Amino acid sequence: MANRYLTVGEVARRAGVPISTLHFYERKGLIASERNAANHRIYRRQILRRVAVIKVAQSVGIPLAEIAEALGAPPPGKALDQEEWARVSAVWHDDLTERIELLTALRDKMAKCIGCGCLSVKNCPLFNEDDHLAADGPGARLL
Ligand code: FES
Known part of the structure; x- marks a missing residue:
């Protein structure tokens, strides 16, 4: 034993x-x-x-x-058996796919920002894509 x-x-x-x-x-x-x-x-x-x-x-x-x-x-x-591993890995696969898609979209948006540095809330896709903050009214919306 x-x-x-x-x-x-x-x-x-x-x-x-x-x-x-x-x-x-x-x-x-x-x-x-x-x-x-x-x-x-x-x-x-x-x-x-x-x-x-x-x-x-x-x-x-x-x-x-x-x-x-x-x-x-x-x-x-109890060891992690084949069935449990299949379940867990399927959940992680979906989670990783979602993260990859999110990061790919972020990378593509960031391409416009590289070398720019304007940090414009009107034009920068990272700070205010399509100026969606304008719909909340005038003034600072992220403070
Ligand atoms: S920093 Fe200029 S567009 Fe994002």
């Missing part, structure tokens, strides 16, 4: 993250540990797959809060 568990150092080494990262993930509710007789953190082997998923999600820019929400509460003895 003892070899079914990993110490925090073993998980850190095998997952390629610092121990402090595992503690951080635990504080954020992303992973859960158990305690041995000496009250040291121990992890089931399945934690390695969960940490790998967290790292992949972070590497594509998904915030930790969204990762935690997608993964749900971490039952200590």
Whole structure:
């Protein structure tokens, strides 16, 4: 039974993250540990797959809060199975597609601003696209 568990150092080494990262993930509710007789953190082997998923999600820019929400509460003895991974990755795929479209649109709008520097609330697409603030009346609208 003892070899079914990993110490925090073993998980850190095998997952390629610092121990402090595992503690951080635990504080954020992303992973859960158990305690041995000496009250040291121990992890089931399945934690390695969960940490790998967290790292992949972070590497594509998904915030930790969204990762935690997608993964749900971490039952200590349960690995992320194929069905759960399919569900989570589908949600992240849609989220990433939305972000890419938003950033692409922002990049295209910003193309007009590069080298301009006018910061015009009348003409700049980043500050006031199509002068939509004019519909709110005269004077400062963004303060
Ligand atoms: S800064 Fe001039 S158009 Fe945006």
